[in-house]
Amino acid sequence: MAWREAKGAGYRFGVSPRDVTAAGEAALVGWRAKVADGVAEPVSRRAPLSDEQVRAAIGALFFGLSLVYVIGTVKRLLAQ
Numbered sequence: 862m863a864w865r866e867a868k869g870a871g872y873r874f875g876v877s878p879r880d881v882t883a884a885g886e887a888a889l890v891g892w893r894a895k896v897a898d899g900v901a902e903p904v905s906r907r908a909p910l911s912d913e914q915v916r917a918a919i920g921a922l923f924f925g926l927s928l929v930y931v932i933g934t935v936k937r938l939l940a941q
Contacts, residue, residue, distance in 0.1 A: 886913065886920050897919040901915040
């Protein structure tokens, strides 16, 4: 669905903000979830974000770092 066809505020390219939040939170497992749980409430009190949005951002950060590590490993493997 194109973003012009999407209904509701915040939709762009057919993806709702709720979907993005769910994707970020999906990366939070184990100790990463505990870190996000401990940080989300204090950050959301100081920033104009909900607890869920802070957790999603932390999950996206951990996911991005994982990608960087995997890509670096593959590059080193291919360079050998």
